[in-house]
Amino acid sequence: MTAVSTEEKPRICLLYTGGTIGMIADEYGVLRPPKEASDFLKIAPELPDLADIEFEELMNKDSTNMVPADWTHIANAIYERRNEGYNGFVIAHGTDTMHFTSSALAFAFGSKLKFPVVLTGAQTIPAIYYGDARINLLRAVRVASENLAEVVISFGDYVFRGCRTQKKDERKFDAFESPAYYPIADITEKILFHPNARRKKDAEEGDLDLQADFADGIVQVGLIPGLEPALLEPLINGGKRCRGIVLQSFGAGNVPNGGDRPEERKYAFGDFIQSAVGKGIPIVITSQFPANSTLETKYAPGVAAVEAGAIATGNMTSAAATVKFRWVLAQVEREIRQGMTMERDRLSRVKWMMHHRYILEMD
Numbered sequence: 001m002t003a004v005s006t007e008e009k010p011r012i013c014l015l016y017t018g019g020t021i022g023m024i025a026d027e028y029g030v031l032r033p034p035k036e037a038s039d040f041l042k043i044a045p046e047l048p049d050l051a052d053i054e055f056e057e058l059m060n061k062d063s064t065n066m067v068p069a070d071w072t073h074i075a076n077a078i079y080e081r082r083n084e085g086y087n088g089f090v091i092a093h094g095t096d097t098m099h100f101t102s103s104a105l106a107f108a109f110g111s112k113l114k115f116p117v118v119l120t121g122a123q124t125i126p127a128i129y130y131g132d133a134r135i136n137l138l139r140a141v142r143v144a145s146e147n148l149a150e151v152v153i154s155f156g157d158y159v160f161r162g163c164r165t166q167k168k169d170e171r172k173f174d175a176f177e178s179p180a181y182y183p184i185a186d187i188t189e190k191i192l193f194h195p196n197a198r199r200k201k202d203a204e205e206g207d208l209d210l211q212a213d214f215a216d217g218i219v220q221v222g223l224i225p226g227l228e229p230a231l232l233e234p235l236i237n238g239g240k241r242c243r244g245i246v247l248q249s250f251g252a253g254n255v256p257n258g259g260d261r262p263e264e265r266k267y268a269f270g271d272f273i274q275s276a277v278g279k280g281i282p283i284v285i286t287s288q289f290p291a292n293s294t295l296e297t298k299y300a301p302g303v304a305a306v307e308a309g310a311i312a313t314g315n316m317t318s319a320a321a322t323v324k325f326r327w328v329l330a331q332v333e334r335e336i337r338q339g340m341t342m343e344r345d346r347l348s349r350v351k352w353m354m355h356h357r358y359i360l361e362m363d
């Protein structure tokens, strides 16, 4: 008897959104998106050997210009194609905001996601033959062909959980990291998955429950020594435009609460936090070092901020926390519109949802 290989090539939907991975250098050396995104497939002529690729240009942007409406657009595009028999989706994306988009897609799809959604990009344009555009694209297609059920970033030698990743380098090919969580796979000749990767069997039953709305009106303030909270007053006294504030803290959630001397009181954030919360503007605290949980800070300045009404964000990356904040605010507003949450419970509902773990975004 002759053995007949019945193995079929995986079908992959490749969604192009822009970024260095497809860019060309113009006559002045400025990197710009190509005029014809479909030329993109030419950067890796081997692609058809790996998978049957269906290509679609969703947008053609430097990811610096991505906004929450773009996340919604990408999520909807995948949602609409979810039953078309693809093994997985690859999204070609700029590196600058890839970790925001991957977090947004992870929240939008939730724990019923049953296929891989793989974002990738590059540090160099395709014209740099020894660069990473071609190889990252091929590797992402390999990862999207695997038994995986989550949103990930495939970059360099690693696959990271999308909602736990941040960019760490502007030039090196090893450009992303997952500071508080192991990579979920190593890319070698085979994709070596770690036991923590979510496989198809781990997905919750039922059709995707798409929640792809993200609130606007969020401001993030990175703390620096000597920042006077009075400078931020216009944010909370300026009408309804500002709907939430992110304070990116030092260490694990530490926010200045004033020194011992009276002249240092002006640097304390307690009154500012209280008055924002009193006006219905939630404040969340993220960390520049998300490996340590802001929910567990033992230092007085962190504890004081939470006592004043700020919401700690565990060990989420700063990107995941800000995206989740937009996602939570949009959902709470919808719940209020639909009468499922009372207006007076808005802030406590926001706090509950920020502390709830939806997609393994924190420990």
Ligand code: ASP
Residues within 6 Å of the ligand: 018, 019, 020, 021, 061, 062, 063, 064, 093, 094, 095, 096, 097, 121, 122, 123
């Ligand atoms: N500015 C580019 C972008 O994010 C950078 C990159 O793709 O590496 O679209």
